[in-house]
Amino acid sequence: MYRLVKTLNRQALVNATVSIFVVIAIVIAGSRNLQNFDAALVAYLFGTVFAVFGIAYRYSVWLQRPPTRLYWYRSWQFLFSKNFIPYALRSLKLFLRNILLQRFIYPRGKLRWFGHLMLAVGCVLAFAITIPLTFGWIHFTLDPNSISTYNAHFFGFVVTSFELGTPIAVITFHALVWCSVIVTIGAVIMLRRRLTDGGLIATQTFEGDWLPLFLLIAISVTGIGITYDYTFLQGRTHQFMSVTHAITVILFLIWLPFGKFFHIFQRLAQLGANIYKVEGMKRGMAVCPHTKEEFASITHIEDLKNVSKKLGFDFSLKNGGSHLDLSPEGKRSALAKAHYKARKESGKFFG
Amino acid sequence: MAVSEYNQEMEFFVDMQRCIGCHACEMACAECETNGQESMIHVHYIDRAVSVQTTVQVCMHCDEPACATVCPADAITKDNFGVVHSANTSRCIGCSNCVLACPFGVPIKFEESELMMKCNMCYDRTSAGKKPMCATVCPSQALYYGTREEIRKRRPESVPVNTFKFGELEVKTKVKIMMPKGATKIIVD
Incomplete structure (x- = not known):
C-alpha cells in the first residue's frame, strides 16, 4: 500500500485531497450542517467525492506536462493582461458558442453535432439538478399551512413554492426524465454513427467509445424506470429500480476521471488556445x-x-x-x- | 473493438523524386473513411521558381512522434503497430502545436472545426489487410506499399531509409524513404 502511495504524484495528490475537503465543506455548509442532507443519496455523494478526487488528480497530472503547463500559464497571463475586457468577452462568447452550443462540432457533421449537443445538454442539466440535490443544497418540503403546496429550498432558504399537479410541478419533479430522454436520443445518434461509419469502426475501442455510451443509456433507462415504477407500478419495483439506477450512476462517477468523459473538463482549454492564438497574432507573425x-x-x-x-x-x-x-x-x-x-x-x- | 488484420510485413516506401505531381493520391486519400472525405496528403512544388519538381508527403509515423509529445491535450496516440493516429476528436483543442512541431510538416488544422487531422496510413484499410489508398493509385510509385523483398526487386539501386537528421535531432520513422544505395540516413539542414 505504502509503495502504491509512493508512486502517486505528490502535487496531484495534495490538490485532489484539498478538492475533496472543499466538497465536504460545501456539502456541510450548503445542507446547513447536514440537516437538509438526504441520507438516501449518500451513495451518490460518495461516488461524487471519488469523482472529484479522480478528476482533480488527473487534471493536476495533466497540467504538469510541459505543453499543457505552457498553455495553462499563457492563457491566464494573456487573459489577465491589459486586454482583460476584450479577452474576457471573447472567452465568454466562445464559451457560449463552443462549449454550450458546441458549434465547432457542426462542421464535422450536422447530425453528429445534434447528437453530441443532446448528450451534453442532457448531462449538464442532469448534473445541475442532481449535484445540488446530492449535496443537500436543494430540498422540497410540504408547506405547513397547506396539503398541496410544495416549497423548494436552496441552501436552506425557501426560493419558490408551487401547487402539486400544476405544470410547473410536473416539469420540476420530472426534470431528470426529460434529461434522460434527451441523453438517450443523443446516445442513439452517436451509437448509430459507431455502427455505420467505416472510419470509426476501424479506430474505435470498447472502453474508449462504446462503454461511455452504454453507461449514459443505462443511467437514462434505469432513471426513467424509477418514474415508471411509481407512476404505473405503484412502487412495487422501487428497490430494484433505485438500486440499479444507483449502480449505473456510481459506475459513471467512478469512470468519469479515467475514460472519455474526462474530455468534458479538458475542453475548456480550447478557450485558452484561442486567446493564445489571438494574442500571438497581435505580437507578430513568423514568416x-x-x-x-x-x-x-x-x-x-x-x-x-x-x-x-x-x-x-x-x-x-x-x-x-x-x-x-x-x-x-x-x-x-x-x-x-x-x-x-x-x-x-x-x-x-x-x- | 474491430479485430485487426494489420500485416506487419507490409511497409510504406516513399520516393519523392518519382512524384509527377498528378494529385491522384490526394483524390484517393479523400476516399479514406478515417478522414471524413478530407485529403491528408500533401503534394506541391518544391520550389516553383527554379524547378517543376513536385514532392509528396504522407505521415512518416515516427517512433517517437513529436506531434504527440507536444500535444497539450494528449490527443495523439501511437498504436502497437507503430501507426500514429489522427487527433482524438474528443480531446483535440485545435492549438496547432502538432502542426508546427512535426518535422515533416504533415498534420493539418481545420480552423472551423478546431481539429487537427493527419494521415493514419488509411487505418480502415491497413487494419483490414489492404493497402493505403494513395499507394494503390500512385502511377509512378512514388508511394509504394509492399514487402521489403518486393521493393528490393523493384529498386535494386536504392535502399529504404528511416533515419532523419534535423540538425542534432535524429528521428526514426515507420515509413521509409528510398535513398541511393549505401545511404543510412537523410540529412535535413
Whole structure:
C-alpha cells in the first residue's frame, strides 16, 4: 500500500485531497450542517467525492506536462493582461458558442453535432439538478399551512413554492426524465454513427467509445424506470429500480476521471488556445524562410522551440536557426531538397 | 473493438523524386473513411521558381512522434503497430502545436472545426489487410506499399531509409524513404 502511495504524484495528490475537503465543506455548509442532507443519496455523494478526487488528480497530472503547463500559464497571463475586457468577452462568447452550443462540432457533421449537443445538454442539466440535490443544497418540503403546496429550498432558504399537479410541478419533479430522454436520443445518434461509419469502426475501442455510451443509456433507462415504477407500478419495483439506477450512476462517477468523459473538463482549454492564438497574432507573425509567407505567431514558434527542447526534441540547426522556423510546407520542401541532394550526389535519381 | 488484420510485413516506401505531381493520391486519400472525405496528403512544388519538381508527403509515423509529445491535450496516440493516429476528436483543442512541431510538416488544422487531422496510413484499410489508398493509385510509385523483398526487386539501386537528421535531432520513422544505395540516413539542414 505504502509503495502504491509512493508512486502517486505528490502535487496531484495534495490538490485532489484539498478538492475533496472543499466538497465536504460545501456539502456541510450548503445542507446547513447536514440537516437538509438526504441520507438516501449518500451513495451518490460518495461516488461524487471519488469523482472529484479522480478528476482533480488527473487534471493536476495533466497540467504538469510541459505543453499543457505552457498553455495553462499563457492563457491566464494573456487573459489577465491589459486586454482583460476584450479577452474576457471573447472567452465568454466562445464559451457560449463552443462549449454550450458546441458549434465547432457542426462542421464535422450536422447530425453528429445534434447528437453530441443532446448528450451534453442532457448531462449538464442532469448534473445541475442532481449535484445540488446530492449535496443537500436543494430540498422540497410540504408547506405547513397547506396539503398541496410544495416549497423548494436552496441552501436552506425557501426560493419558490408551487401547487402539486400544476405544470410547473410536473416539469420540476420530472426534470431528470426529460434529461434522460434527451441523453438517450443523443446516445442513439452517436451509437448509430459507431455502427455505420467505416472510419470509426476501424479506430474505435470498447472502453474508449462504446462503454461511455452504454453507461449514459443505462443511467437514462434505469432513471426513467424509477418514474415508471411509481407512476404505473405503484412502487412495487422501487428497490430494484433505485438500486440499479444507483449502480449505473456510481459506475459513471467512478469512470468519469479515467475514460472519455474526462474530455468534458479538458475542453475548456480550447478557450485558452484561442486567446493564445489571438494574442500571438497581435505580437507578430513568423514568416517562413522558404515560402516567404506568414504561418504562425512568433510567440507560438518560440514557445514551441522551448517546450520541444524540454521534451527532448532539439530542432536547432548548425546554421544557428531551427527547423521549426519553417512552415509545414517549408519543412516538406526542405526534406524533398535533402532527398534530391542525396540522389544527385549519388549520380542516380532513380532505380 | 474491430479485430485487426494489420500485416506487419507490409511497409510504406516513399520516393519523392518519382512524384509527377498528378494529385491522384490526394483524390484517393479523400476516399479514406478515417478522414471524413478530407485529403491528408500533401503534394506541391518544391520550389516553383527554379524547378517543376513536385514532392509528396504522407505521415512518416515516427517512433517517437513529436506531434504527440507536444500535444497539450494528449490527443495523439501511437498504436502497437507503430501507426500514429489522427487527433482524438474528443480531446483535440485545435492549438496547432502538432502542426508546427512535426518535422515533416504533415498534420493539418481545420480552423472551423478546431481539429487537427493527419494521415493514419488509411487505418480502415491497413487494419483490414489492404493497402493505403494513395499507394494503390500512385502511377509512378512514388508511394509504394509492399514487402521489403518486393521493393528490393523493384529498386535494386536504392535502399529504404528511416533515419532523419534535423540538425542534432535524429528521428526514426515507420515509413521509409528510398535513398541511393549505401545511404543510412537523410540529412535535413
